Amino acid sequence: MVSERALHVLRAIVHDYVASREPVGSKAIVDRHQFGVSAATIRNDMALLEEEELIAAPHTSSGRVPTDKGYRVFVDQFADLRPLSAAQRQAISAFLDQSVDLDDVFARTVRLLSHLTNQVALVQYPTLGNARVRHIELVPMSATRLMTVFITDGGRVDQRIIELPLEADEAFVGELRAKLNAALAGQVLSEVPQVAASLADRFAPDRREAVGVVAEALLGHVDAHRTDRLVMAGAANLVRTEGDFAGSVYPVLEALEEQVTLLKLFSEMQVDEHGVTTRIGRENDEALKETAVVTSAYRVGTDSSAKLGVLGPTRMDYSNNMAAVRAVARYVSRLLGEE
Amino acid sequence: MVSERALHVLRAIVHDYVASREPVGSKAIVDRHQFGVSAATIRNDMALLEEEELIAAPHTSSGRVPTDKGYRVFVDQFADLRPLSAAQRQAISAFLDQSVDLDDVFARTVRLLSHLTNQVALVQYPTLGNARVRHIELVPMSATRLMTVFITDGGRVDQRIIELPLEADEAFVGELRAKLNAALAGQVLSEVPQVAASLADRFAPDRREAVGVVAEALLGHVDAHRTDRLVMAGAANLVRTEGDFAGSVYPVLEALEEQVTLLKLFSEMQVDEHGVTTRIGRENDEALKETAVVTSAYRVGTDSSAKLGVLGPTRMDYSNNMAAVRAVARYVSRLLGEE
C-alpha cells in the first residue's frame, strides 16, 4: 500500500514528465511542488512507488518516469475532469453549429477534437440500430449496370453498383423502383431481408433473376448499416510526438489505417460513470502498446450511439484530453440527439 | 551542354541514390555500371553535371546526390514507363473488380496505389461536369429540421441538413418533395439555380420562406458537385521514409490534411502525352518542397474526369511509380467509363 503523499508524488511525476518529457528526480519535485518535506523523503516515497511498479527509472540513477500502471492510477485518482473554459465551449459550439450535413458534422468534430487535444482524433459513425427505410432509388449507369441508392430515416445514405444479367429498359427500372419503394419504404432494416426474398414473385418470370440481383444488393445495404466506419484527423500530431515512441510510430500509423483494429478497440471500451474511458499502453493491442486512447460515447436520436475519442502517446495531458473528449461527445449528442 | 555519357552518369547516380540513400561517388559508379571508362573520367562528367546543377555534393568531397533539377531531367529523359508485369496487372484487376460502389472503387484504388508504390496515394473524386438531377429526397429529422438528399445521374449522392423557419408537417414535406422532383428531375445541374429561384411561387405565401431555405440548400448541392474531394491512403509510408526529409515530415502531413493544397496542386497539373505528370521538389508549394508528386487522370463516363496519383520524397522510384499510376488510372477509367 502506498501512502497518501506517495500518490501525490506520483501525480507530480506524471505532471512534470508530461510537461518536459524528461525523467523527473527527487530534487526537481521539491523545487517545483510545495511538499513540506525534503528530497530524501521524496526519495523514500519514490522507492515505494517503484516497488509498486507505478514508476520506473530508465537507467540506474536517473530520474523516474511513470509506467503504464502509474498513468492508470493517476487517471483513476486524479482525473478531476474540470469543465472546459467558457472560451473553449464557445469554440466547440461555434465550430460545430456550422455543419451542413451528417458527414460534415463528423468531419468537423474530428478536426475540432484534434485541435483541442493536439492528438489524433477518431470519430466512429453511428450504427443505426432500428432505422427505417426512407427511399430506394435506382440509377442506370449503363445498359446492364445499375446503381442502387438506399436512404434511411436517420439520414444515412448508401450506394452500390450492380451488374444485371439482362439489359434493363427504363420501364423495367421504373417498375422495379416503384415496387421496391412500395414494399420497403417505412420498414425497419431488420425486415428488409425477408421482404427482399419474396420480391421476385411479383415480377414476370424472365425478370426474376435480375430482381434477385437487386435483392442481394439490398442485403448489402443493410449490412453496410451494421458495418462501422471511422473518420480520423490529426495524424500529423503523431509525428510531432515521435520522440515519445521507443520504437517507430510506423506500426501505430499502420494500425490507424487498418480501421478494423480501432473499431475493435472502440467496441471493447465501455464508457464509465464519468462518461470517458481510457486505455493506456499495454492495455491495448501490441501495435498500440505505447499509446493511450481516451474515448467517450455520443448518442444519435434515441437508440443509436457510437464512440469518439483521441489517441496519442501514453505521455499525454490526460486531464485536458479527457475533458475535451467528454465535452465534444456531449455537444455532438445534443446536436444530433434533438428529436 | 552535357554529353550523352554524362546523362547516363546522371541516370546511374539517380538509380543508385534511390536504391541506397547514400551519396554516390565516382568509384561506386564504375564498379556497379558498365561504363567503359575510368573513375577519373566519370569524375569529369560529374563536375559538368554539378556545374549544370543536376547533382550536388552534400559536403565537400563526399559523393553526389541528384538535385530537383537532376530528377527532373532524369524523369524527362529516362522515364521508360515499362508496362507493369502481368502479375501486377492481374493484381490491379483482381482487387478493383471486387468494388461494390463508387466510394468503394475509390477506397480500393487508393489502397492499391499505395501498396504498389509504397508511397502516399491520393484519389480525387470526379467533378461531374454536366450531370443531371436524378431524384431529390427529403427526410424530416425533427419538427423544424430537414435533411435533403440529392442524387444525380452519375450516381453521386449528396446530403445536407437544413433548419426550417416553421414546423413542417408530413403533408408539406410531401408536397415539397413532389414539386421539387417534378421541377428538377432530369434537369442538368447548371439549370438548377434558376428553377430553384422560381420555386417559391408555386407555394402558398406563408410557406415561401421555408421553400426559400430549401432552394438555398439546392444551390449548396450543386456547389458540392463542383467542390472536389480527395481520399488518401498510406500516410504511414511518409514516416517510413522520414530520413529523406531534411526538415520534419510534419508540414507535409499537415499539407495532406489540408486538402485544399493538394486540390490546387492537382488542378495545376496537366497530364502530358505519356499520361502521367510529375512535380518535383521546389516545383511544388513550400510545404511540399522535399516531395515529388506523380499524377495521372482518369475519366468517368464521357465528360467527367479527375486525377489520382502518389506523393513521396523526391528520392523515389520514379519509373515504377509512374508506371503504377498510369496503369491504375487506365484501369479505373475502364471500370467507370464503360457506357
Next chain:
DNA sequence: ATTGGCAGTCTGATCGAGCGAGTGCCAGCA
C-alpha cells in the same frame, strides 16, 4: 579525350575524461 596518381579535405566512428544529476543508504533527530 582519357587515364593513373596524388594530395587535400571532410565525415563518421571510436575512445576517454570529466561533469552532473540522481540514487540508496545510514546515522541522527523529533
Next chain:
DNA sequence: TGCTGGCACTCGCTCGATCAGACTGCCAAT
C-alpha cells in the same frame, strides 16, 4: 516511527581528440 542531511557511488552525456576511409580536384602523361 517518520523525517532529514550527508555522503559515496553509479551512470549517462557531452566534448575534444584521434583515426580511418571515402571522394574529389588537379595534373601530367598517353
